[in-house]
Amino acid sequence: MNKGKTKAQTKKHLSIVFIPHSSNHVKVFRFSSFYVKFFAAFLLTAVLVTAAVLYFKQVTNENQLLKENLTELYSANSQQRKLLEEKSDEIAQMKESNEAYQKTVDEKTADITKKFNEITDQYIANQSLTKTSRSGERTPAGFSDEIGVLKDMIDGMNRLTNRTDLVTLDLSEANEKLEKYFETIPTLVPVNGxxxxxxxxxxxxxxxxxxxxxxxxxxxxxxxxxxxxxxxxxxxxxxxxxxxxxxxxxxxxxxxxxxxxxxxxxxxxxxxxxxxxxxxxxxxxxxxxxxxxxxxxxxxxxxxxxxxxxxxx
Known part of the structure; x- marks a missing residue:
């Protein structure tokens, strides 16, 4: 008898005491330790499950947002590639057009340079062969006028194209001949008087x-x-x-x-x-x-x- 009673008395319980303010009647609820542990385990599991559900939901939302961003990025890249291809075609066409234009200008430049040199050589040759009367009818002024007209043509070409950097004439050979020729023309007044x-x-x-x-x-x-x-x-x-x-x-x-x-x-x-x-x-x-x-x-x-x-x- 005493042993059984001792064993029953050593069984552990959890007591919850309620003390109302309105009365002196105290309520005591007793729970065995098994149920307390079970309830605690259940509560902890519920908290963990809820936390896991919330976490996975957040991860899912972030993944969805990331997927949408990637989709927009791929779309933007596709548009950029398309635009780049279009601009590349335009640049290629402009390059071909500019090369054709440059070729035309180079040809015109070569023609003008050749004409300038021919006029210079022809004039000097004619001046060397031509005789004149005492009136002094022959002067370098006529040639100067011709050269002036030719230079006006060059300036006009530059203005029309608005690309003065493209029209670069090499007139050094003709200018050297002219300078050498005009050095022999008596244009300088020999004395101050x-x-x-x-x-x-x-x-x-x-x-x-x-x-x-x-x-x-x-x-x-x-x-x-x-x-x-x-x-x-x-x-x-x-x-x-x-x-x-x-x-x-x-x-x-x-x-x-x-x-x-x-x-x-x-x-x-x-x-x-x-x-x-x-x-x-x-x-x-x-x-x-x-x-x-x-x-x-x-x-x-x-x-x-x-x-x-x-x-x-």
Whole structure:
């Protein structure tokens, strides 16, 4: 008896006591430890299951959102690829068009360059072969006009295309020929002074008769520098008949110049001079009435009007 009672008394229970405020009656609920453990296990399982369900639902939602984003991304990439292909085709067409355009411009550029060179060569050749009268009708002005028209054509081509970087003409060869040619044209006024006796008929200061004056007289102080009106080779540098101390320069192309009545000569025969080189000093030697330069331009030994050549500003 005592053993059974002791065993029953040692059985564990869980008691929950309720004490109401309105009365002194206390309620006691007793639960065996088995049910308590069972309930706790059930509650824990329910919490874990609920947490797992919520977690997997969140993961599912995130995966769905990620899938939608990937779908949009694939769609955008597809559109980009399509646009890139279209633009690539456009770029290829533009490149072909630009290459064709560049080829056309290059051909036109080559034609103009060739024409420019041909005009230059033809003009210089014609000038070398053509003779003229004493009126001095032949001048470089005509050629300058032709070149000006040609350059206007080039500028017009640039304006029309609005691509000035594409039209690049190599006119160095022609320009070099022109510079070399114009170096031999007596365009430089040989002395600073006053023009007082022009080319043509006049009353001779010594004989008082009407005679033909084959050059121009430029009054200047004795010792004033006389410059070569053009480049060339000195063929005479000495006292020369009524011209007194004189210099004659052969410029080629049938053109030569004479500088008379100098007080001093600064060049020798056979010497090569450039346009603007000082060749003598103004004087009054020879058949002269006072210090001045008598200047002549001769074309194939025929005197022509120097003022048709020299640049009088």
């Amino acid at each position: 006053e023009f007082n006796n022009g080319f043509g008929y006049r009353k001779d200061p010594f004989t008082k008769k009407k005679t033909f004056h084959e050059g121009v007289d430029i009054s200047a102080d004795t010792g004033t520098s006389i410059k070569a009106s053009a480049g060339g080779k000195v063929t005479l540098a000495k006292r020369y008949s009524g011209y007194g101390l004189a210099v004659i320069i052969d410029h080629g192309h049938g053109i030569s110049t004479l500088y008379g009545h100098a007080s001093k000569l600064l060049v020798k025969e056979g010497q090569t001079v450039k346009k603007g080189d000082i060749i003598a000093k103004v004087g009054s030697t020879g058949r002269s009435t006072g210090p001045h330069l008598h200047f002549e331009v001769l074309l194939y030994n025929t005197p022509v009007d120097p003022e048709a050549y020299i640049d009088i500003k």
